[in-house]
Amino acid sequence: MQSLLDQLIESTSWLQGLPVGLVYAAGMVIACNLVLVYASALAGETVWLERRVSGRMQARIGPNRVGPQGLLQFLADGLKLLGKEDIVPKTADKPIFLIAPIIVFVGAFAAFAVVPFGHYLVAADMNVGIFLVLSLTSIEVVGIIMAGWASNSKWAILGAMREVAQMVSYELPLGLAALSIVVLAGTMNLSEIVYQQEGWFWNWYVFRGPFAFVAFFAFFVSALAALKRAPFDLPEAESELVAGFHTEYTGFRFAVFFLAEYAAMILFSMVTAILFLGGWSPGFDIDLSGPLSRWIGALILFGKTIALLFVMIWVRWTLPRFRIDRVMYLCYKVLLPVSVVCVVGMAIQVLLAMTVFGGRANAFGTWLMGGG
Amino acid sequence: MSESTDTPAAPPADPVTERALAVLQAAIPDGVVAYELTGGHPWIQVRAEDLRAACWLLRDHADTKLDCCHLISGVDWPDAGEGGELEVVYHLCSFELKPEPGYGQRALKNDPWVALKVRVPRDPGEVPTVMDIWTGADWHERETWDLVGVRFTGRRELRRILLPDDWPGHPLRKDWEYPASYHGVPIIPPEGY
């Protein structure tokens, strides 16, 4: 971001007259808003996408009356929720009840700051990118248990309990699967990780060795669980817990939960695309770093995100829900060992690449060791 | 199975009910008040105080093995006896004994069920429970109490099952009258239409 602003200041004469701090601050605010609006609109459209895709899968149509092909459906939903009565149950713990959606919202949206939407198109290009993404999304748990607790509803607390158990557990394989890519890449900076995958599609990290391939699936499944998407949607299992932790929330507070859920979906799809599927790299050797072509790159990343979202929707509308003990079984007895093996295997792979295959000296060694 | 469709000149006795009757008469000779072995709906009527003994027998005896209480119905006969009678009909069936062909003139050709009847005075209308003999009788008894007002004695608790607890009266009694309203919500009686 800073580099982008620096470029801007250099090329624009009237900006040079202003104090640098002011330009930076204004740039940051604008960038934040852009990211927020982009993420929110995308989340809204994901709801539409989900309804249309699920409709197609279920031999029906889905929303198609509001706007062209029902594209404005999310706007109608949002406007309606905005205008609803805001009920705080009498027995609820009011301050916590009111704060909880904000925390969930922050957890889901703040992580977008470090996610590059394209070449240079990133709000904060941090060297701890992936680490920050994982830690910020964990904040959501706090908001959810606050919501469940403060609602003073039995369904809500049960949903929150399930949610916390599930999310905290699945952070482990999620983090480890991401770690195996960090081992390969040698950096936690998300943009840097994408640069390393540029070129032909076999440079994508998912194809660099068996461990990365397995780690991709471990990451995606764990992400599904952390996102409480079906078949892991136990915290809001409608047939069991009415609506889970947000049973008592009305109007816009509920909309915030709803939006945060879809924003997190987009976030994880994007992060998966960046970590494993080459980010904005189209899969063949082409330079997309130009000021105009970087938007093409952004579109490519967008396409990959949508593809992953589609897979999430597909899975959701196909599988029945797991039971809580099976969810925990899957986490601790399947995914966790698998991702540990991935990390260790990846370290060995990088080590072998450095020693046996001659490191950066030959192409195969470079391919095998990535940036590590 | 084909001969069962033929109707003989004299209506034959129903074999299942006949066997049940033999079992009952051997064990509790005074218990059986009346019975009917022919026709579409054979039945045995026992005294209310012997009902539980009869039920235990019918359930456990090797000849009958009526292991399922299919239905308990209460029938109100306000004109019978002195001051009216309540009749409780137990339809018992067996999944243990396989049906045999040639079951006479029953409603259904070979359907192993037995109808056991009890008649008690309308007031207080007390019948011993059979809930401990067939667990499933629990809800049927509660329903019979709820709608017909048969008081089953000796069971855990007898409360309404379908209607709210403060509902007035038992609707399937012939002299029950429609209340004007329930908790402020009006009920229009049939004459009001």
Add this chain to the structure above:
Amino acid sequence: MAERGPDLRSGGEPEGAVEIHERQEAVGRDLRTEEMVFNMGPQHPATHGVLRVAVRTDGEHVRALQPHVGNIHRCAEKIGESLPYYQWIPYLDRMDYLAAICNEHVGCMAIERLGGIEVPERAEYIRVIVAEVQRILSHLMAIGVYGLDLGAFTPFLHQFRERERGMDLLDHISGGRLLYHYIRIGGVKRDLSQDWLDELDAWTSEVERRMPEYNTLLLHNRVFQERTFRVGIIDRDTGVRWGVTGPGLRAAGVDWDCRRDAPYSIYDRFDFEVPYGASDIGGVLGDCFQRHWIRVREIEESLKIIRQAREQMPEGPVMGRVPKGFKPPAGEVYIRGENPRGELACYMVSAGKSDKAWRARCRGPSFSNIACITEIAEGQLIADLVAIIGSLDIVLGEVDR
């Protein structure tokens, strides 16, 4: 025990407290955490209507539960006493609104038996055909809704595709999509046309073609199997003791089907199998999976019956002679028939000299089936409780009548 969870009761009446307390003593030996009492329903997506289940849970485990019914008690028996016989038939439809034809069938049989009315041959065949169509529709719904209970939304909507076509079939002959009033005392409302029969053939082959699709989504689905294996076991003893009938009892290994073992109407003329639970189909005897499997198999058997009935069906009238001002002689009748959910029994008492029944009593199979969850759901997870209620496939209209 000084500390006890709140009461499960609604209005302060002494219900179930003793029993639950005793059970708690039994399970209370292991470590217990603070218990909560939930009210599942009457508005809850998993209770299939307006059933209310008071559940006492310890974390995710069900410690005790008490079903409360009666929320749509619609006085069908009182109406049966108050209206002439022929006017009662539509109310039978509304008792089990997912198997209206089967209800009509049994009810009409009872009334016909009471009045000694003969039903023409063709009408009997038509009754069997529509009753089996209804059974398939009901089982499709049961399968779909079970998927919904377990979180799989798609099978539910997919089955509606076939269900809609089947409902259209019945719509063509009766004029109603859900409640038909097609079977009348003495026969059926109107004859089947050749076009209708062709449509029926198309539909049956469509259902046959689609069934593997549903089985892929549910029956053979690993996640589904994990949810239903060894869950909510109703063994033979429990089932018979509580009066469970239908697929619930057959899953427990009881080889009993009224259609075959106590044939009513003309079911003894058809060759069909009665699927019953076995240990080699997966899961254990009497668990949720086996109940689901029985329903899937029964759809296939119903298709068989429909085809046979369609081939054997003779020509002739479809309405027998019913005297005007039908007044059956004094007497009683007890008829039971196999509904999709279990055995529907109809006990009717006629006092004679009247066109109204003295007592019209119906045994809704769901009434007995749901009573047994008190016993089988204890100690299961909440998610399993949903699976159990779903697998029993209750219709509240029939529980409450």
Add this chain to the structure above:
Amino acid sequence: MPDDAQPGEVLLDPELQQSVILTKVQWVKDWGRRNALWPMAFGLACCAMEMMATAATKYDLDRFGAGVFRASPRQSDLMIVAGTLSHKMAPRLKRLWEQMPDPKYVIAMGACVIGGGPYSRYGYHVVQGVDLIVPVDVYLPGCPPRPEALIDAIRKLQFRIQERTGESLATIEAKTGRKGAGAARAS
């Protein structure tokens, strides 16, 4: 203008009422409400099956944005009372309705909830009309109504929301202090 003033705007200055911006805002608000009627997943009896059929494959209520069946009353706008309402259920229905946030709408689906239907005469336990318990916006006759009829009812409700600036009968009742149809006329 004061004659057909909307109840929600009576406190405003008449001149302000005619301002373009305010009308547009109101229009947008209604547009949202109209197109996102989330029904509560709440079925009582037979009609609930037809309600499900309406939401399912062939009829697909989701086309109108009304297919998001919420299990929690807190998140639903529309209560489709589908089926027979009994005296035992009535207090619970009332409570569910009270839990729904404003603006909320009620469709009485089926003959039973309109006036007791086939059970009105001898059904001692059937409430003879859900409007004795909660205010009803759209009455939908039939036993059970066909899915097309339910779609029509929802379309009618949508048009009504747009015409009457989103005020549900409940809100109007609260504001005018009059009950049922009288309140509708008063608005």
